[in-house]
Amino acid sequence: xxxxxxxxxxxxxxxxxxxxxxxxxxxxxxxxxxxxxxxxxxxxxxxxxxxxxxxxxxxxxxxxxxxxxxxxxxxxxxxxxxxxxxxxxxxxxxxxxxxxxxxxxxxxxxxxxxxxxxxxxxxxxxxxxxxxxxxxxxxxxxxxxxxxxxxxxxxxxxxxxxxxxxxxxxxxxxxxxxxxxxxxxxxxxxxxxxxxxxxxxxxxxxxxxxxxxxxxxxxxxxxxxxxxxxxxxxxxxxxxxxxxxxxxxxxxxxxxxxxxxxxxxxxxxxxxxxxxxxxxxxxxxxxxxxxxxxxxxxxxxxxxxxxxxxxxxxxxxxxxxxxxxxxxxxxxxx
Amino acid sequence: xxxxxxxxxxxxxxxxxxxxxxxxxxxxxxxxxxxxxxxxxxxxxxxxxxxxxxxxxxxxxxxxxxxxxxxxxxxxxxxxxxxxxxxxxxxxxxxxxxxxxxxxxxxxxxxxxxxxxxxxxxxxxxxxxxxxxxxxxxxxxxxxxxxxxxxxxxxxxxxxxxxxxxxxxxxxxxxxxxxxxxxxxxxxxxxxxxxxxxxxxxxxxxxxxxxxxxxxxxxxxxxxxxxxxxxxxxxxxxxxxxxxxxxxxxxxxxxxxxxxxxxxxxxxxxxxxxxxxxxxxxxxxxxxxxxxxxxxxxxxxxxxxxxxxxxxxxxxxxxxxxxxxxxxxxxxxx
Numbered sequence: 001x002x003x004x005x006x007x008x009x010x011x012x013x014x015x016x017x018x019x020x021x022x023x024x025x026x027x028x029x030x031x032x033x034x035x036x037x038x039x040x041x042x043x044x045x046x047x048x049x050x051x052x053x054x055x056x057x058x059x060x061x062x063x064x065x066x067x068x069x070x071x072x073x074x075x076x077x078x079x080x081x082x083x084x085x086x087x088x089x090x091x092x093x094x095x096x097x098x099x100x101x102x103x104x105x106x107x108x109x110x111x112x113x114x115x116x117x118x119x120x121x122x123x124x125x126x127x128x129x130x131x132x133x134x135x136x137x138x139x140x141x142x143x144x145x146x147x148x149x150x151x152x153x154x155x156x157x158x159x160x161x162x163x164x165x166x167x168x169x170x171x172x173x174x175x176x177x178x179x180x181x182x183x184x185x186x187x188x189x190x191x192x193x194x195x196x197x198x199x200x201x202x203x204x205x206x207x208x209x210x211x212x213x214x215x216x217x218x219x220x221x222x223x224x225x226x227x228x229x230x231x232x233x234x235x236x237x238x239x240x241x242x243x244x245x246x247x248x249x250x251x252x253x254x255x256x257x258x259x260x261x262x263x264x265x266x267x268x269x270x271x272x273x274x275x276x277x278x279x280x281x282x283x284x285x286x287x288x289x290x291x292x293x294x295x296x297x298x299x300x301x302x303x304x305x306x307x308x309x310x311x312x313x314x315x316x317x318x319x320x321x322x323x324x325x326x327x328x329x330x331x332x333x334x
Numbered sequence: 335x336x337x338x339x340x341x342x343x344x345x346x347x348x349x350x351x352x353x354x355x356x357x358x359x360x361x362x363x364x365x366x367x368x369x370x371x372x373x374x375x376x377x378x379x380x381x382x383x384x385x386x387x388x389x390x391x392x393x394x395x396x397x398x399x400x401x402x403x404x405x406x407x408x409x410x411x412x413x414x415x416x417x418x419x420x421x422x423x424x425x426x427x428x429x430x431x432x433x434x435x436x437x438x439x440x441x442x443x444x445x446x447x448x449x450x451x452x453x454x455x456x457x458x459x460x461x462x463x464x465x466x467x468x469x470x471x472x473x474x475x476x477x478x479x480x481x482x483x484x485x486x487x488x489x490x491x492x493x494x495x496x497x498x499x500x501x502x503x504x505x506x507x508x509x510x511x512x513x514x515x516x517x518x519x520x521x522x523x524x525x526x527x528x529x530x531x532x533x534x535x536x537x538x539x540x541x542x543x544x545x546x547x548x549x550x551x552x553x554x555x556x557x558x559x560x561x562x563x564x565x566x567x568x569x570x571x572x573x574x575x576x577x578x579x580x581x582x583x584x585x586x587x588x589x590x591x592x593x594x595x596x597x598x599x600x601x602x603x604x605x606x607x608x609x610x611x612x613x614x615x616x617x618x619x620x621x622x623x624x625x626x627x628x629x630x631x632x633x634x635x636x637x638x639x640x641x642x643x644x645x646x647x648x649x650x651x652x653x654x655x656x657x658x659x660x661x662x663x664x665x666x667x668x
Contacts, residue, residue, distance in 0.1 A: 007438065008431030012461055018439055022446035023456040033457035035421050038375050038476060045379075045457060047472055049426035051464045087369050092383035092426070092470035097342030104341065105352055112356035122357040123367035123379060126470075127346055130385040136426035136460075136470030138381055142372060 029242060030151050031080040031226055034143070042145045043087075045138060046077035052133040060176040063103045065199040066135075067110025069275075073229060074139035075118055075203035076277040080227035082149035083141035084208050086120035090138045094130035107135070118203055147212065147221050154224030154243030154282030156306035161288050163207040163279045164297045166232040167266060168257040170273020172198030190258055197257075201277040207295055211281070214290035224282035224304075231272040233320060235280035236311040243282065245304040248314040253301045264321075271320060363576060364485055365414040365560055368477070376479045377421075379472060380411035386467040394510040397437045399533040400469075401444025403609075407563060408473035409452055409537035410611040414561035416483035417475035418542050420454035424472045428464035441469070452537055481546065481555050488558030488577030488616030490640035495622050497541040497613045498631045500566040501600060502591040504607020506532030524592055531591075535611040541629055545615070548624035558616035558638075565606040567654060569614035570645040577616065579638040582648040587635045598655075605654060 007015055020028050027033065032046035048070070050056060056066045075086050089111065095104065112122060120139070171186075172194035186194075204227075211223065224243050228235045232255070236247040256270045282304050283291070292298045302314055310319045341349055354362050361367065366380030382404070384390060390400045409420050425445065429438065446456060454473070505520075506528035520528075538561075545557065558577050562569045566589070570581040590597075590604045616638050617625070626632045636648055644653045 004434055004436035006431060007429055007433045007435055007461075010435050015435060015438070015461060018435060019442050022442045023458075027455065028458050030458075033422070033424060035377075035457070035474065039373050041372050041375065043369075043377060043474075045424055045472070045474060047424035047426045047458065047470070048460045049428045049462045049464075049468070049470060051428050051462050054463050088367070090367060090379055090381035090472060092381040092472075094383045094385050094468055094470075095341055097340060099341045100338055101341055101344050101349060101352060102338035104349070108353050108356045121361065123369070124357075124362050124364075124381065126382045127341075127349060128383045128385050129388050130383075130466055130468060132465050134383070134428055134464060134468050134470070136381070136383060136428075136468075136472075138379070138424055138426075138470075138472040140369065140377075140379060140474070 031077040037145055042143050043140055044078050044081045044083050044143050045140045046074050047136060047138040048074050049134060049136045060173055061199060063106030064110035067107035068114045068200055070135050070137050071111040071114040072201045072203050072277060074137045076227045076229060078139055078141040079204050079208055080149060080225060080279060081143055082147055082208060083143045084205055086139055086141040088121040088123040090123050091125035092136040093125060094128045094134045096131055097129060099133060118205060149223045149225040151224060151226050151238050152242035153222055154239050154245055154304050156245050156304055158282040158304040159285045159288035159300050160247060160302045161281045161291055161298055162255045162301050163204050165255045165257040166228060166276045166278065167269035167273045168194050168197035169201060169275040170269040203277060204279050207279050210291060210295040214287060214294040216286050216290060219284060219287060225279055228276050228278045228280055231274040233271040233311060239280060239282050240304060244308060246307055246309040247302060247311040248305050249302040249311060250314045253299060255299055255301055365411040371479055376477050377474055378412050378415045378417050378477050379474045380408050381470060381472040382408050384469045394507060395533060397440030398444035401441035402448045402534055404469050404471050405445040405448040406535045406537050406611060408471045410561045410563060412473055412475040413538050413542055414483060414559060414613060415477055416481055416542060417477045418539055420473055420475040422455040422457035424457050425459035426470040427459060428462045428468040430465060431463060433467060452539060483557045483559040485558060485560050485572050486576035487556055488573050488579055488638050490579050490638055492616040492638040493619045493622035493634050494581060494636045495615045495625055495632055496589050496635050497538050499589045499591040500562060500610045500612065501603035501607045502528050502531035503535060503609040504603040537611060538613050541613050544625060544629040548621065548628040550620050550624060553618060553621060559613055562610050562612045562614050565608040567605040567645060573614060573616050574638060577638065578642060580641055580643040581636060581645040582639050583636040583645060584648045587633060589633055589635055
């Protein structure tokens with residue numbers, strides 16, 4: 001191999017910056033890619049790789065859940081672009097020859113169950129040998145070109161809306177890993193809910209439906225947004241950077257799954273736990289009010305303001321507390 | 335992992351049969367998947383995984399060629415469905431942190447060069463850590479719904495047409511691996527041509543254009559076909575099985591890159607070398623004659639006949655000589 005920095009030295013962001021020279025400008029700036037419009041119709045396409053030992057392990061994820069989560073992550077990217085449905089997925093599988101066929105059938109059964117619940121079919125794919133199991137999934141879905149959701153479409157004054165709580169999936173993962181989290185205070189119901197959030201996340205096409213239904217009359221379509229696969233903080237960073245704004249978060253409105261006073265662990269899981277696959281949206285205050293009426297799981301958590309900077313608290317204007325980053329090439333993510 | 339057979343025990347075909355229960359019937363029976371028709375327009379989508387040490391190695395494939403070949407294989411699948419162009423590709427990359435960023439940039443540069451030559455953009459993708467470099471590429475392109483090419487659309491009496499010679503890529507690979515092939519008889523020009531065929535294969539969108547241009551007036555569109563990624567023999571098997579016919583091959587018309595009398599090695603490379611990424615088509619004799627006129631690289635190599643069975647010679651009706659299979663989970667393919 002040639003000399004120069006390694007991927008670990010560059011980090012994911014540095015790598016993407018270097019690779020983006022091979023794509024049209026801004027092509028890679030959203031959750032998924034928009035295909036060229038063809039006769040007034042547009043498709044959205046999204047690809048993700050899941051690697052055994054990195055994104056899933058037998059300790060925390062049964063086979064069906066591995067399949068379910070892999071498909072859910074991709075469908076969530078479609079929802080984050082404004083798609084209301086998915087046409088289907090392709091699956092490029094690489095696995096060692098010793099892999100159990102039954103295990104793999106359960107993975108595909110999980111993907112198929114997710115598709116049956118949320119729409120779409122297993123369109124096709126490819127099988128290959130490798131030393132490690134990898135599932136690369138590509139999802140494709142139609143979007144109304146006049147009703148897209150883009151990260152950069154937030155504006156100063158917009159309300160920030162989340163479609164559900166954040167931190168449950170991370171809590172479930174920590175529990176499954178056996179990590180101590182003062183769990184004596186957690187009820188059995190919360191633990192079950194957290195495990196379910198981790199093993200069976202739901203792509204929020206229903207939130208896009210609610211967004212359509214709640215659009216105030218005569219208000220033009222303009223919605224900034226992304227999904228919270230890499231955590232709430234990261235979603236806020238992505239929207240505010242792309243929109244040239246700053247996200248101010250109301251500390252009283254932090255969408256924690258359970259509130260335990262000033263609990264630093266729960267706050268960290270809420271901001272940085274990741275993999276909740278909710279939508280984080282920036283839109284007009286009137287529309288936001290209508291949306292949270294139409295979608296009971298949604299809440300307004302803050303607003304976009306007219307200067308740049310990292311997400312901060314709305315009262316003190318201090319940046320959110322430091323959390324763990326999500327850096328693919330340097331550390332294990334689970 | 336649960337009990338039961340391993341992937342190696344099942345083999346690729348056995349595995350696909352088990353997994354196909356999760357897809358609609360016949361969904362997986364072509365080179366790529368057709369998306370649902372949307373307002374008279376249709377997209378074709380194809381995914382492939384390439385794994386270091388299985389599909390490419392530094393010994394035989396420089397970085398730019400790894401990228402070029404990965405993208406070319408997917409665009410070839412689009413051409414095999416009748417697409418005349420590609421909108422773009424997504425790339426899901428998994429790689430160890432120690433991977434050279436420069437190497438990876440060269441891979442993307444190769445993909446980009448292929449796209450610049452043949453159309454399409456790097457739509458997006460994903461990066462992740464893994465123990466081994468894996469590239470999962472998904473290509474998408476539009477197809478005229480009235481002018482698709484399907485494996486099962488061959489009919490008895492059809493001429494079999496190949497868009498170019500077969501065996502050059504395999505010859506190039508064997509040369510690069512340093513394997514003895516009585517190469518004293520090969521000219522330097524042939525060797526260079528073979529290396530180029532292996533490192534820089536061309537998706538045959540031009541052949542689909544020629545197919546359109548050569549369609550005889552008043553003859554309805556019906557073209558069976560596939561690409562020859564897994565070898566000429568495999569292409570003939572796929573078309574004849576899906577079309578319920580048998581492929582008869584004219585021994586004098588075997589599309590070898592160089593003819594050296596009754597050379598068993600060259601014949602084996604031609605039938606089973608693989609990765610030539612030509613198209614193998616089954617169509618009306620009149621149309622086939624017009625096509626080989628319009629496309630000088632194309633030749634008629636035989637015909638489909640009205641009973642089932644493995645591909646055979648047209649004179650003796652004996653099956654083609656045994657060749658090596660291409661079995662992803664059992665053996666190394668290069």
